[in-house]
Amino acid sequence: MAINKEEIRELPDIQKPLLLFKNLKTDLDKLKSQINNLNKVKLSSKLLRGISLKKGDLPTGKILEFTGSRLSQSLKNTRAKEISERLHKHPEDSKSRLELVEMFLQEAEGSSLQIARDAFLLVMQEVEKPMISTQKINMALTVQTIYFEKLKKILHDDLTKTESKISDFKILEQRIEKNRYFNSIKGDGNVDTILEKQQQRLRGEVDFIQKCVELLKTEPISTVYELNLNKSKTEKIIPFGDLKNGFDPMLRRLVFLPLAQENMELMFEILHRLESKNPLVGYHQAKMHDVLAQIQLVIASVVNEPEPRKKGFEQLSKAMKAIGGAVKLVGDIPEKAVEKAAVHRFGHLCYTIHRSYRSYDIPVPGDHLQRMQKAVSLLEPIAADPKIQKIQAKLLYVLSEEK
Numbered sequence: 009m010a011i012n013k014e015e016i017r018e019l020p021d022i023q024k025p026l027l028l029f030k031n032l033k034t035d036l037d038k039l040k041s042q043i044n045n046l047n048k049v050k051l052s053s054k055l056l057r058g059i060s061l062k063k064g065d066l067p068t069g070k071i072l073e074f075t076g077s078r079l080s081q082s083l084k085n086t087r088a089k090e091i092s093e094r095l096h097k098h099p100e101d102s103k104s105r106l107e108l109v110e111m112f113l114q115e116a117e118g119s120s121l122q123i124a125r126d127a128f129l130l131v132m133q134e135v136e137k138p139m140i141s142t143q144k145i146n147m148a149l150t151v152q153t154i155y156f157e158k159l160k161k162i163l164h165d166d167l168t169k170t171e172s173k174i175s176d177f178k179i180l181e182q183r184i185e186k187n188r189y190f191n192s193i194k195g196d197g198n199v200d201t202i203l204e205k206q207q208q209r210l211r212g213e214v215d216f217i218q219k220c221v222e223l224l225k226t227e228p229i230s231t232v233y234e235l236n237l238n239k240s241k242t243e244k245i246i247p248f249g250d251l252k253n254g255f256d257p258m259l260r261r262l263v264f265l266p267l268a269q270e271n272m273e274l275m276f277e278i279l280h281r282l283e284s285k286n287p288l289v290g291y292h293q294a295k296m297h298d299v300l301a302q303i304q305l306v307i308a309s310v311v312n313e314p315e316p317r318k319k320g321f322e323q324l325s326k327a328m329k330a331i332g333g334a335v336k337l338v339g340d341i342p343e344k345a346v347e348k349a350a351v352h353r354f355g356h357l358c359y360t361i362h363r364s365y366r367s368y369d370i371p372v373p374g375d376h377l378q379r380m381q382k383a384v385s386l387l388e389p390i391a392a393d394p395k396i397q398k399i400q401a402k403l404l405y406v407l408s409e410e411k
Contacts, residue, residue, distance in 0.1 A: 015122065016120060016121055016122055016162070019121065019122060019125070021121075021125070021159055022121075022159070022162060022163070025159065025163060025213040025216060025217060026212075026213065026216060026307050026310060026311065028159075028216075028217075028220070029266050029267070029303065032125075032128075032129065032132075032267055033267060035072060035129055036129050036132055036133065036136070036267055038072070039072065039073070039074055039129055039130070039133045040133065040136065042073055042074045042099075043074055043099050043100070043133075046074075046099050069081045072125075072126050072129060074095065074099050074130075074133070075092045075093075075095040075096045075099075076091070076092050076095060076105065076108045076109075076126065076127075076130050077092045077096075078122075078123070078126055079092075079108060079112060079123055079126045079127055079130065080092035080108060082119065082120070082123045083111050083112065083115055084115060085111045085114070085115070087111070088108060088111050091104050091107055091108045091111075092108065095108070102134055102137065102139065102144075105130055105131075105133070105134055106131070106134060106143065106144065106147065108130065109127050109130055109131045109147055109151065110147070112124075112127040112151070113127075113147075113150065113151070113154075116151075116154050119158075120158075121155070121158045121159060121162060124151070124154055124155040124158050125155055127151050127154075127155075128148070128151045128152055128154075128155045131144065131147050131148045131151050132148055132265070132267045132268070134148075135148045135262075135265065135267075135268050135271065136267075136268060136270050136271050137271075138236060138237040138238040138271075138274075139234065139235075139236055139237070139238075140234070140235050140237060140258065140271055141232075141233065141234040141235070142229040142231060142232055142233050142234075142257065142258065143232065145229060145258055145261050145262060145265070146228040146229055146261075148265055148268075149224075149226060149228065149261060149264065149265065150228075152224065152265065153221060153224070153225060156217055156220055156221045156224075157221060159217055160214060160217040160218055160221065163210060163213050163214045163217060164214050166210055167207065167210040167211060167214055170203060170206050170207045170210055171207060173203055174200065174203045174204060174207060177200050177203065178200070212310035212311070213310070215306075215310065216306055216307065216310055219302075219306045220303065220306070223264075223299065223302055223303070223306075224264045224265070224266070224299070225264070226260075226261055226264045228261075229257045229258065229260075229261055231253055231257060233253040233254050233257070233258075234254075235250060235254040235255070235258065237271065237274055237275065237278070240278050241274070241278060243282070244282070245282060246278070246279075246282050246283060251283070251288075255275060255278075255279060255288075256288060256292075258275070259272065259275060259292040259296075260292065262275075262296075263292065263295045263296040263299050264299065266299065266300060266303065272296060276289065276292075276293055285337060286337070286346070287334035287335070287337045287338055287346050287347055287349075287350040288334075288346050288350075289334065290330040290331050290332075290333045290334025290335075290337075290350065291331065291334050291346065291349060291350045291353055293327075293330035293331075294327040294328070294330040294331035294334070294353055294357060295327075295353065296327075297323045297324070297326040297327035297330060298323070298324070298327045298357060298360065300323045301320045301321070301322075301323030301324045301327060302320070303320075304316045304317070304319040304320035304323060305317065305320035305364060307320075308320055317368065320364070321364070324357075324360070324361050324364065327357055328357055328358075328361065328379070331350065331353050331354045331357055332354070332379075334350040334353075334354070335350055335351060335354045335386065337350075338350055338351060338386075340386075340389075341389045342386070342389065342390055348390050348393070348396070351383075351386045351387060351390070351396075352387070352395065352396055352399060354383055354386065355383040355384075355386070355387050355396075355399045355400065355403060356399050358376070358379050358380045358383045358403060359380075359399060359402050359403055359406065361376060362376065362380060362406050363406075372410060377407070377410060380403050380406070380407055381407065383400075383403055384400055384403050384404060384407070387399065387400040387403075388400070
């Protein structure tokens with residue numbers, strides 16, 4: 009199914025790229041509500057019974073919905089529409105939904121922005137289910153990058169066209185300067201000023217998407233594992249296998265999927281209840297807040313408004329609270345790998361927050377300087393590690409500047 013270019017232009021992510029995650033979250037919630045509403049329907053519904061569908065029963069494929077109809081109609085694979093029909097009969101069929109997204113990945117290069125967006129939200133719908141797997145997370149990370157790259161390309165193309173218009177306009181200005189015809193073109197509208205403002209806006213938007221791509225890119229999980237979070241909620245202990253192969257590696261990647269907030273919060277809730285003495289919990293929670301903070305601070309740098317900056321610093325504060333709690337569990341000398349990792353993250357976050365204060369010309373609070381000094385002390389016993397040594401050196405340098 010061909011996608012009209014004008015329809016693509018109407019996508020909220022192109023209209024307002026800085027609201028990207030808010031817009032995506034809104035549509036992801038709509039997908040979830042579609043399934044929730046279906047689950048409330050009585051079993052007498054032919055939709056849930058899987059009775060043969062009549063012509064016209066299937067979705068039109070004009071909007072995003074849980075069957076992936078619009079996605080299936082855009083794919084060359086002849087089985088795609090069959091899978092969409094299967095999802096219409098069995099909305100909870102995760103295997104089929106992932107199969108459809110896998111088909112998209114095979115044709116991703118030639119797909120439109122809108123179709124890539126559909127694929128991303130469909131796989132995120134799976135990531136947010138209580139039955140979570142490394143396969144779902146890896147697939148979501150891949151499609152997220154594809155979508156962001158496609159969005160960046162469209163915005164960058166718009167920027168290039170705008171810069172070309174500015175260049176042409178300046179050449180025209182030079183050729184017919186003081187010409188009455190030129191003045192009538194320029195008029196009160198200040199065409200050059202309008203174009204330059206558009207150029208500045210697009211530069212900021214392209215920069216935002218590029219930084220999101222860089223910030224959220226990570227390696228896939230190498231192991232194959234599945235967790236039933238509904239089951240984990242009711243358990244009195246977390247089996248070691250679930251912790252080692254499930255919670256830990258999954259959270260290491262989920263923090264790079266800002267739309268996965270619901271399941272991350274559920275996983276942290278379970279971990280806080282059953283692994284409250286494990287620094288791993290605060291370690292991952294701090295990273296989640298740090299990533300969310302960086303997104304807000306990039307937005308703040310583009311729009312130069314106080315609200316995203318405020319949100320960014322609030323997330324940094326939450327990150328520090330989480331890693332501070334983890335460090336308290338470590339003691340004076342980190343010994344285990346997770347303890348060393350927690351101390352390193354504490355030091356890195358101290359440095360990140362200091363840099364954020366400086367970038368906004370905000371005086372560094374005394375209590376943060378004390379935290380930085382504490383980080384240097386905690387890092388000292390393990391400073392033989394080059395990675396540890398590097399962050400310790402950065403902290404020592406900025407502390408020396410504060411004297």
